[in-house]
Amino acid sequence: MNTSKLFKVMKSLLYHIKVYFVLVMLFGINHQLFAQKENTANLVNKTFQVNVLIDNGNVNVKITDLKQNVVWADGTYQYELGEMISGQLKEYSGLELPKLERQFDRIRIRGLIGGFEIEHDLIVASGSPFLAEVMKIVNTHSVLRNVQQFTSSFCKKVVSSDGEISDNNIKDRFQAVPFLHRSDDTVSYNQHDYTLQQIRDGKGFCFYTTELFWDSRRRHPSHNFISEGWGWRHKDATLGIFSFNQDNMIFSTLSYSKDGYLHFGGFTKEGLNLSAMERFEPTSSLYLGMNRIYSITGDYNQISYQYRNMLDELGCRFPNDYNPPVHWEQLYSKNMEEAWVGNRELFNRENLITNEVRKAREYSCQALYLDPGWDTEFGSFIWANKRLGDCKDYVEMMKKNYGLLTSLHTPLSPWASNEKLLMGPSSVNTWPDSSKRLIKVIDSLSKSEKNIKAKIGPQICLGSKQYLDEAEKRMLKLCEAGVTFLMFDGPHWNGNCVDPNHGHPIPFLYEDQVDACIDLIRRIHRKYQNVLIEMHDMLTGGGFSRAVPVYYKYGLPGSYDENWGFELMWSPFKHLQDKSALALYYYNLGCNVPLYLHVDIGQDNTNSLLLWWYASTCRHLGIGVNNTDPDLAENHKREMKLYIELQDFFKRGDFYGINEEIHVHTLPEINECVVNIFNIEGNPKVTGGSIDLSEIGLDPQKKYTSNKDWIKINNGKLIISKQMKAMDADLATIIN
Numbered sequence: 001m002n003t004s005k006l007f008k009v010m011k012s013l014l015y016h017i018k019v020y021f022v023l024v025m026l027f028g029i030n031h032q033l034f035a036q037k038e039n040t041a042n043l044v045n046k047t048f049q050v051n052v053l054i055d056n057g058n059v060n061v062k063i064t065d066l067k068q069n070v071v072w073a074d075g076t077y078q079y080e081l082g083e084m085i086s087g088q089l090k091e092y093s094g095l096e097l098p099k100l101e102r103q104f105d106r107i108r109i110r111g112l113i114g115g116f117e118i119e120h121d122l123i124v125a126s127g128s129p130f131l132a133e134v135m136k137i138v139n140t141h142s143v144l145r146n147v148q149q150f151t152s153s154f155c156k157k158v159v160s161s162d163g164e165i166s167d168n169n170i171k172d173r174f175q176a177v178p179f180l181h182r183s184d185d186t187v188s189y190n191q192h193d194y195t196l197q198q199i200r201d202g203k204g205f206c207f208y209t210t211e212l213f214w215d216s217r218r219r220h221p222s223h224n225f226i227s228e229g230w231g232w233r234h235k236d237a238t239l240g241i242f243s244f245n246q247d248n249m250i251f252s253t254l255s256y257s258k259d260g261y262l263h264f265g266g267f268t269k270e271g272l273n274l275s276a277m278e279r280f281e282p283t284s285s286l287y288l289g290m291n292r293i294y295s296i297t298g299d300y301n302q303i304s305y306q307y308r309n310m311l312d313e314l315g316c317r318f319p320n321d322y323n324p325p326v327h328w329e330q331l332y333s334k335n336m337e338e339a340w341v342g343n344r345e346l347f348n349r350e351n352l353i354t355n356e357v358r359k360a361r362e363y364s365c366q367a368l369y370l371d372p373g374w375d376t377e378f379g380s381f382i383w384a385n386k387r388l389g390d391c392k393d394y395v396e397m398m399k400k401n402y403g404l405l406t407s408l409h410t411p412l413s414p415w416a417s418n419e420k421l422l423m424g425p426s427s428v429n430t431w432p433d434s435s436k437r438l439i440k441v442i443d444s445l446s447k448s449e450k451n452i453k454a455k456i457g458p459q460i461c462l463g464s465k466q467y468l469d470e471a472e473k474r475m476l477k478l479c480e481a482g483v484t485f486l487m488f489d490g491p492h493w494n495g496n497c498v499d500p501n502h503g504h505p506i507p508f509l510y511e512d513q514v515d516a517c518i519d520l521i522r523r524i525h526r527k528y529q530n531v532l533i534e535m536h537d538m539l540t541g542g543g544f545s546r547a548v549p550v551y552y553k554y555g556l557p558g559s560y561d562e563n564w565g566f567e568l569m570w571s572p573f574k575h576l577q578d579k580s581a582l583a584l585y586y587y588n589l590g591c592n593v594p595l596y597l598h599v600d601i602g603q604d605n606t607n608s609l610l611l612w613w614y615a616s617t618c619r620h621l622g623i624g625v626n627n628t629d630p631d632l633a634e635n636h637k638r639e640m641k642l643y644i645e646l647q648d649f650f651k652r653g654d655f656y657g658i659n660e661e662i663h664v665h666t667l668p669e670i671n672e673c674v675v676n677i678f679n680i681e682g683n684p685k686v687t688g689g690s691i692d693l694s695e696i697g698l699d700p701q702k703k704y705t706s707n708k709d710w711i712k713i714n715n716g717k718l719i720i721s722k723q724m725k726a727m728d729a730d731l732a733t734i735i736n
């Protein structure tokens with residue numbers, strides 16, 4: 001070896017030693033960095049023990065909960081994939097060449113399935129209260145591929161030798177978080193609290209949408225049971241199984257297989273979820289997401305709070321200074337009748353100031369929200385100067401003369417360019433011709449495929465750069481004039497579009513539509529970060545179904561500020577009677593992404609039940625009325641004054657539930673709270689309950705007083721008992 005060669009070897013050796021030490025310094029990584037390849041690997045901390053064994057090519061996973069002494073998973077981990085090849089579905093099951101690597105705090109399982117590589121990590125960090133499961137899939141081929149089916153899951157045998165559910169599991173239950181009750185549930189629909197027998201019967205559902213018209217229900221039958229998270233109740237123990245992915249939509253999925261196993265965790269492509277697998281780019285990888293598995297002690301609320309804490313930790317929580325303006329919604333007013341379905345002349349300054357501004361102020365509102373009609377054409381985002389005068393002048397006048405901010409409805413192209421759904425004159429011709437949707441149809445005569453401009457469904461493509469560029473320009477102009485709130489309504493599924501000049505991927509998938517929505521929001525927030533943007537469900541648009549996970553894309557840089565309150569605006573009183581409004585209560589137990597809703601308080605009763613229910617469950621409140629009953633109006637004006645006094649509690653307090661009818665809003669920094677109580681039954685009854693102060697975020701050492709005699713505070717406990725009228729409401733403050 002000559003000197004220069006020796007020098008090179010020395011240099012390389014030094015380099016590798018340096019890299020090793022840098023890694024040790026940075027990550028505290030010890031020799032386990034260099035993976036050990038074995039047939040078994042184990043992880044343990046104070047809460048969980050995980051054992052993985054490769055046996056006969058199967059990957060067997062056992063999860064033991066050391067705190068609660070329960071084996072939650074024990075059996076062959078399921079990996080299944082179905083790829084569409086030349087119109088035929090080719091299905092694969094299990095991993096080929098599975099390998100285990102024990103790395104620091106994780107076990108990495110690697111293997112192949114149908115020519116895709118799976119990288120599957122089980123992570124148990126020391127001191128961590130949860131077990132994390134993370135999965136990535138790689139297309140190892142140099143061609144674009146279409147994966148139609150994918151399932152992976154832990155499993156646990158739940159039947160005994162006679163084929164019946166075992167005595168050990170017979171009383172198990174599975175409770176969904178955040179929606180124990182969904183907004184599209186009817187009274188007769190069971191809450192999402194299932195027995196093992198129900199999971200076995202397989203009457204679950206998934207969400208998907210293929211129609212291009214507004215449809216309030218998007219549920220379709222499935223053998224899977226989906227939710228953002230589940231609490232598996234087994235005797236006194238509970239396992240939280242929570243999903244999270246900000247890149248690709250996923251749900252936590254439960255199912256039963258005929259061989260007697262319950263399946264949970266893992267990642268499942270179904271309905272709207274993981275659509276990106278259908279356009280799997282060559283030699284690229286896809287992040288399937290993360291599940292966190294928690295050992296939980298306590299009742300349903302503790303499962304919800306644990307899920308909510310996880311979302312908080314992952315950035316899905318309203319900011320500390322969140323302070324949305326209470327909206328006056330003009331839509332319900334008599335003097336604005338049919339203004340939103342074509343009678344746009346009613347949108348003039350005189351009518352708005354004489355009637356709407358006056359009412360907004362009488363009801364202590366902080367912004368005047370304008371629904372369809374303020375713009376030149378429906379969904380043009382162009383201010384109607386002719387009727388309303390200059391936008392900047394209007395906004396400044398409203399603020400200066402009446403102390404009101406300006407908020408606007410901005411329906412996106414899937415709604416606004418669909419001829420069957422227009423609310424006023426069409427804005428289609430105001431958009432660049434190049435933004436029109438191009439679809440593929442079969443020519444029935446020649447049976448050949450051809451591309452035509454869309455005549456059904458939306459005419460303008462939401463994902464086209466031509467639409468997004470122009471929409472950005474028009475919306476920025478509104479923000480520049482001082483508008484402070486935009487409602488991104490109507491993003492129900494756009495349908496496919498095959499125009500190669502639109503700058504979006506082809507085929508255009510569900511996930512691409514979500515990206516288009518977030519892209520437009522970011523373009524606005526880049527210049528006007530304080531403009532509040534409410535984002536409807538990015539795939540089902542308006543309607544009662546919430547199909548996109550509640551946290552999806554919230555908390556990412558420049559993303560949206562508020563979720564939509566599931567369309568419960570039209571018949572808010574009826575939705576208390578039919579219980580669909582319970583979805584709002586459960587949402588708040590499990591999620592701190594703020595909800596926005598504007599309700600017609602003209603439907604309220606004299607107990608102000610409606611007003612206080614929605615004030616208690618929607619951090620951003622909007623109200624309006626369609627009648628002028630003087631007694632009701634006086635009640636509401638008085639109640640709204642009280643709301644404004646207490647607004648900090650409702651807008652950014654921590655929400656707790658003692659039960660569906662007792663809500664607590666705590667500001668921990670001042671150790672005070674507001675308690676709302678309700679009777680949402682048609683008969684008089686006592687609403688009551690009790691809770692430890694520490695469970696509602698109050699320091700139990702302090703002394704508290706309440707302004708209502710139906711609250712007692714004794715020995716660190718809050719005790720509530722009040723005889724309520726039918727459909728009744730009341731509230732109290734607790735101060736120290």
Ligand SMILES: [Zn+2]
Nearest residue numbers: 461464497502
């Ligand atoms: Zn397009």
